[in-house]
Amino acid sequence: MNRRDFLRSSAILAGVGAGAGALSACRTLRSDEEAPVRLDAAAFHASRRLVDTSFGRIASVERGKGPAALFLHGFPLNGFQWRGSLERLSRDRRCLAPDFMGLGYTEVSEQQDLSPQAQADMLAAFLDALSIRDVDLVANDSGGTIAQLFMVRHPGRVRTMLLTNCDVHENSPPPQMRNSIAAARAGTYDQKLARHLADRAYARSSSGIGGSAYVDPANFSDDAIDYYLAPLVSTPQRRAQLNRHLAAFEPNPLLAIEPALRRSRVSTRMLWGTADPLFPVIWADWLDRTLPQSRGVRRVEGGKLFWPEERPDLLAEEAQRLWTS
Template structure:
């Protein structure tokens, strides 16, 4: 069932010299580290009460959810970790970076933080990890809100083939370096921000550096970037289809309509598959990383799913 369609409003596009200062410094000041058997897991935390866990996509980090954390922290203890191999999390060169290993890491992180159950919110490849976590630890997930992400056979999307091949060859980090060196490229249709954001001109240089700087900061981090991306294969979601068909966790899909990687029919697949589905909201014009541009929609849908007026 598709309900609550909402259009993205026109976003103001500032000229390059007029981009407002980002809130990188404030977010970085909230960064904490949890020592786990997997390594030092970076995370941001805001708010008190029952916990909500926010899972970012590739190649971002928890900063993606800063607007949602601000809006939802009056209602939840909001936790936004950086996955292993991305962001500011520190793990060894031998650490498995596959989606399953990431899901296992989240269990260890929650135990380290003394959290027994969560509301789960995810985007992009974080959605793969969310689905694995939810079917393997259903007792720990109260609700799940999925935005544009990997689903069933579309994991990873076919459009990622060239990038995954580059990662397997150990060269994808060079593309990341280009994003850091050339902001115009990063914001173009060939760059990550130009292809995944509706208003890429609003992405500040500080944001680009916060996302991608750590990924190329050392030979180890470059290798981990490549291994994270290469590790998205083979598809882990086909094996859990039967589990998803039994998963009665209340789940809401909120889906951008202008995302070529994850078209809206995959939200419909989830709606028809999950016994606990609470339907779909379409975000008209939303691209892959629309939750960063429209945290108000994330917050509104989360509060409704959580039963908060």
């Protein structure tokens, strides 16, 4: 599958319906401020840089100055998932959206460990390379697995944590992912993503990512499909890494860290879509009971797995509240 031209300037849909206000600023600009640059596919592509670490060259997009905030994407997405949040929050934080190893545009060797634990350690090396000591974490989906592991494996490096629908405790990975993980182990999951690129109606159907993970399947736009999925099937090596990345989420890496979560002093807030069959709200409530410094759960009515991409306004509002609490 040939990549499309990522440098074209067609728009990316980033909100749920016309009322989402997805491309507007989240507060009134001062007279001495400039409006933020909209991060469509072309702008995001132009902003991407590769950061050298011992794990490989980590692709990342950065916006803003000040204390760092680290945005951890879901599967099989990349940092582009957070474009709307970066637009809104770059006035408050130095916002970084890296791509995990085996996904997006990050470059690693064929031998590189792609397990969630290795991903967490990669983030520490990534921050070290940028001379960043600690961060506010924002995470979604499998990125939430890695966020929890990072907090436990690298104590003192997390100021706050904002978790959206993601793996939690026994629900990691969720049972609905068993067939996909089996396909990844067999080396064939990449074929499903190649079908998304070839058949956009399928990509937005209930069997595809658009229909299953977005409230409005149209928000899984052609630009987003290309930007997320084209690099994953671009070469045999990338296809193999995609399969290894997914397969590495078994066995469950989160059961062992429950005692550490119960000792955590990190202020954490959960924002949870209520229409996500993979990660029911009961798991947000489990985190609320388990984390000593929980700041509670906000239910996002009707939200599916990738609601943070569709509702960056809500995500930014809650992030700002957590950071200033």
